[in-house]
Amino acid sequence: xxxxxxxxxxxxxxxxxxxxxxxxxxxxxxxxxxxxxxxxxxxxxxxxxxxxxxxxxxxxxxxxxxxxxxxxxxxxxxxxxxxxxxxxxxxxxxxx
Amino acid sequence: xxxxxxxxxxxxxxxxxxxxxxxxxxxxxxxxxxxxxxxxxxxxxxxxxxxxxxxxxxxxxxxxxxxxxxxxxxxxxxxxxxxxxxxxxxxxxxxxxxxxxxxxxxxxxxxxxxxxxxxxxxxxxxxxxxxxxxxxxxxxxxxxxxxxxxxxxxxxxxxxxxxxxxxxxxxxxxxxxxxxxxxxxxxxxxxxxxxxxxxxxxxxxxxxxxxxxxxxxxxxxxxxxxxxxxxxxxxxxxxxxxxxxxxxxxxxxxxxxxxxxxxxxxxxxxxxxxxxxxxxxxxxxxxxxxxxxxxxxxxxxxxxxxxxxxxxxxxxxxxxxxxxxxxxxxxxxxxxxxxxxxxxxxxxxxxxxxxxxxxxxxxxxxxxxxxxx
Numbered sequence: 309x310x311x312x313x314x315x316x317x318x319x320x321x322x323x324x325x326x327x328x329x330x331x332x333x334x335x336x337x338x339x340x341x342x343x344x345x346x347x348x349x350x351x352x353x354x355x356x357x358x359x360x361x362x363x364x365x366x367x368x369x370x371x372x373x374x375x376x377x378x379x380x381x382x383x384x385x386x387x388x389x390x391x392x393x394x395x396x397x398x399x400x401x402x403x404x
Numbered sequence: 405x406x407x408x409x410x411x412x413x414x415x416x417x418x419x420x421x422x423x424x425x426x427x428x429x430x431x432x433x434x435x436x437x438x439x440x441x442x443x444x445x446x447x448x449x450x451x452x453x454x455x456x457x458x459x460x461x462x463x464x465x466x467x468x469x470x471x472x473x474x475x476x477x478x479x480x481x482x483x484x485x486x487x488x489x490x491x492x493x494x495x496x497x498x499x500x501x502x503x504x505x506x507x508x509x510x511x512x513x514x515x516x517x518x519x520x521x522x523x524x525x526x527x528x529x530x531x532x533x534x535x536x537x538x539x540x541x542x543x544x545x546x547x548x549x550x551x552x553x554x555x556x557x558x559x560x561x562x563x564x565x566x567x568x569x570x571x572x573x574x575x576x577x578x579x580x581x582x583x584x585x586x587x588x589x590x591x592x593x594x595x596x597x598x599x600x601x602x603x604x605x606x607x608x609x610x611x612x613x614x615x616x617x618x619x620x621x622x623x624x625x626x627x628x629x630x631x632x633x634x635x636x637x638x639x640x641x642x643x644x645x646x647x648x649x650x651x652x653x654x655x656x657x658x659x660x661x662x663x664x665x666x667x668x669x670x671x672x673x674x675x676x677x678x679x680x681x682x683x684x685x686x687x688x689x690x691x692x693x694x695x696x697x698x699x700x701x702x703x704x705x706x707x708x709x710x711x712x713x714x715x716x717x718x719x720x721x722x723x724x725x726x727x728x729x730x731x732x733x734x735x736x737x738x739x740x741x742x743x744x745x746x747x748x749x750x751x752x753x754x755x756x757x758x759x760x761x762x763x764x765x766x767x768x769x770x771x772x773x774x775x776x777x
Contacts, residue, residue, distance in 0.1 A: 312607075312633065312663070339532055341562035342611075342672040355610065355663060358502070359530025360559045363610050363669055369662045 313377050314353045314370035327361060329354065332377060419636070426639040427462040433643065436650045440466045442598055443645060444737055446588060447605035448475035448765025449633045455774040457635040459642075467642065470597055470737035473587050473691060474605055476552045476580075477504045477763035479735060481689045482723040484580055485510035488549045490717045491578060491710060492523045498541060500534050501549040502556070503527040508762045511723045531559045535566055538575035547710045549578045553605075554612040557581045557699065558672035561679045564701075567708060568679075576710040579680065579700050584608055585616050586697035587688060592624045597737030601645035603638065604630040606660040613668025614658050625654040632660040679705060687722055689759060690732020729758035734767050741771040748772060 315329035315336070325340045327348065339360040340348060348354060353370035354361045434441070445451055451471045454460065460469060473479050489510055492499035499515070506515045506527055519525040524544075528534060531548065538546040550560040560581065567575045584605065591597055604617050609630045617628045627648035631641030641659045648655060658664050679702060686698030701709045711718065725731060728746045733739040741747045741760070751757040753769055760766035 339530075339559075339562060341565070342558050342669060342675065344671050357607065358528075358556060358559050359532050360562065362555075362607075362672075363663060365663055373662065 312355055314365055314373050315356050317350050317352045423635050430643050431464045433646050434464050434466050437466050442468055442470055443601045444470040444472045444599045445603040446472040446474040450603055451767050451770050453633055453635055453638050455770040470599055471767040473735040475763050475765040477508055478759040478766045479688045481687050482511045487718050489518055491547050492518055492525050497545045498524045499547050500526045500528050504763050505551055508759055531563045534563055538572055545574055547576045551580045553584055553608050555607045558675050561675045564679045577708050578710040581699040583697050586694050590694045602628040603641045604628050606632045606664050609664040611669050611672050613666055614664055615666050617656050621654040621656055627654050628656045630658045630660055630664050690735040726757045731758035731760040734760055741768040
């Protein structure tokens with residue numbers, strides 16, 4: 309499933325041009341090569357696609373989306389939750 | 405419209421009540437349609453949502469779905485998969501590619517079968533790992549078999565950029581990136597699928613911008629609504645196409661305003677232009693040759709191009725699908741999976757004869773999974 313779960317930027321590594329993001333409790337690293345320098349900051353919400361930040365999303369929209377996803381995830385245990393987040397990213401392993 | 409969207413966001417993208425009430429609203433407005441609405445959802449992600457949530461059953465008979473070619477694995481012709489296999493079989497080589505590609509059968513075997521036979525073939529979680537694998541294996545050739553639509557292309561070019569800048573000598577690229585608009589145009593120019601509205605993929609548009617669809621409403625007087633992947637998004641996209649049709653409009657509209665803009669990600673677009681250019685021709689599985697419908701490395705980066713460097717091991721004859729498989733006809737919007745004699749019998753997700761069954765984004769796979777065959 310391509311859920312497009314928003315991720316929150318928790319750290320930026322300027323030297324390697326990567327960010328550490330939190331996707332509903334799952335921590336991942338993502339490349340910043342596709343984003344204009346300085347436009348993404350800690351605390352921003354972004355969409356991740358196959359390991360890269362694809363765009364920044366409006367905080368209000370991101371929070372609304374997260375609220376919905378949280379309701380779905382509340383019914384799952386930790387493993388299922390992690391699988392769902394990873395599966396969301398797998399959307400890209402199909403190349404679309 | 406804006407009131408409805410806000411309400412839907414709070415209610416949830418999958419709330420059954422919201423889905424039902426949207427379906428009812430569509431049915432009400434569809435009564436005003438003068439002719440049946442044949443909507444092509446271009447992207448396999450949308451096909452998945454439509455089948456999973458049984459949307460065709462919720463909507464009036466005047467609205468039908470034509471499943472489009474938007475599954476990068478499904479449209480890859482067998483000779484390109486044979487390329488990947490031939491490259492993987494070269495000495496001292498590691499072939500890397502995105503996950504779904506591994507299981508697709510070429511003319512004789514798949515990458516998965518070749519991996520089981522001992523060749524070094526690795527699925528990538530992210531294209532960035534290709535760089536890592538190349539650095540960890542300096543005495544081997546690492547070949548990245550790159551697939552995908554506009555969405556995944558900039559990630560490949562980010563890796564090409566790093567390869568050039570860091571002067572990495574053992575990473576090469578076999579580029580199979582394809583473009584959505586030429587394929588849609590080919591289907592419309594053919595005319596047989598009689599499509600009169602499009603639901604456009606949102607992820608492609610996040611990168612390329614919704615503007616890439618602008619020529620379609622102009623050339624074919626057909627509405628295009630760029631829509632997200634959740635059922636509520638898809639239903640809203642449908643409602644917007646119904647309204648356009650009823651009001652005799654043919655415009656490009658964005659349903660997925662959460663992430664899609666007209667312009668898209670211009671930095672990603674520039675990155676693609678720097679390293680890649682349109683190929684004169686590319687053969688799509690089932691659809692056939694479409695001019696300028698795929699990308700290749702620019703001549704100045706020929707030294708990274710696996711297709712050129714190792715051309716002598718690559719087979720070049722076009723190879724057709726299994727004669728019982730109608731995947732190509734499905735990708736053109738001219739048939740449904742149930743029209744295929746082998747669907748659900750000789751051809752299942754475990755024993756796929758064609759690519760529409762292999763990829764989890766393929767129409768046959770979605771029908772098999774959600775229709776309880």
